[in-house]
Amino acid sequence: xxxxxxxxxxxxxxxxxxxxxxxxxxxxxxxxxxxxxxxxxxxxxxxxxxxxxxxxxxxxxxxxxxxxxxxxxxxxxxxxxxxxxxxxxxxxxxxxxxxxxxxxxxxxxxxxxxxxxxxxxxxxxxxxxxxxxxxxxxxxxxxxxxxxxxxxxxxxxx
Numbered sequence: 001x002x003x004x005x006x007x008x009x010x011x012x013x014x015x016x017x018x019x020x021x022x023x024x025x026x027x028x029x030x031x032x033x034x035x036x037x038x039x040x041x042x043x044x045x046x047x048x049x050x051x052x053x054x055x056x057x058x059x060x061x062x063x064x065x066x067x068x069x070x071x072x073x074x075x076x077x078x079x080x081x082x083x084x085x086x087x088x089x090x091x092x093x094x095x096x097x098x099x100x101x102x103x104x105x106x107x108x109x110x111x112x113x114x115x116x117x118x119x120x121x122x123x124x125x126x127x128x129x130x131x132x133x134x135x136x137x138x139x140x141x142x143x144x145x146x147x148x149x150x151x152x153x154x155x156x157x158x
Contacts, residue, residue, distance in 0.1 A: 003031035003057045003138055003150070006041025008049035010155035016143050025099040025139035026087040029146055031057065032137050037103070042158055056153040063149060068142075069094075073101030078126055085112060097142035103135040 005011055014029040021027045032038050035054070042052035071094065073080040084104050086093045104112060115125045140146050 001033060001059055001061060002153075003033055003059060004035050004038030005029070005031045005055045005057070006038045006043070006045070007053055007055065008042070008045035008051055010053050011055045012152045012155070014140070014146050014150065016141065016146070022088050022090050024084050024087060024104045024137065025101070026093060026141065028099070028139040028141040029150075030137050030139050031150075032103075032135070034136060037135050037137075039158055046158075052158045053155050054158065055155045058151045058153055059149055064145065068098070068145065069096045070098045070100065071096045073099075076102045076126070078122060081112070081115070081122065081125055085116070088112070097140070097145050099139045099141065101137065103137045 005014070016027060016029055019027050019029060023030070030041075032041070038054045039052070042054050044052075046052045071083075073083070080101055083093055083101075088104075111120070111125050111128045114120045115122065120128075140150065
């Protein structure tokens with residue numbers, strides 16, 4: 001499987017230690033199988049750093065040694081929303097090596113903020129999130145998985 005990461009520089013050797021804590025799935029290295037999404041992430045850096053770069057990787061998700069803990073959210077569900085809210089609050093959420101699921105983009109974040117502020121309930125939040133544009137992220141929270149299985153291919157300056 002091919003995955004992409006957007007940044008302001010080429011990321012040949014990803015390091016979890018450089019990531020932020022209060023993001024969708026917590027501290028980790030974020031990638032996507034959707035090139036356009038990786039480019040969108042990269043373009044957020046252009047104004048501040050003067051360039052945007054998409055790094056490409058290959059990974060064989062069937063090649064992991066046992067046990068690897070993978071949490072997959074098939075849709076933007078109540079469970080997904082609760083998980084993201086906990087991670088964005090900086091709460092520790094599980095001992096997962098990889099988390100796969102939808103991205104809480106600006107529209108999603110606005111919905112989550114309305115929920116945080118008590119302006120809409122959980123049911124309304126989920127209803128709004130089900131109609132968001134499809135996206136997907138893979139959050140690698142295990143440095144040993146990154147080092148052993150995520151193979152850098154190339155970087156492309158946009």
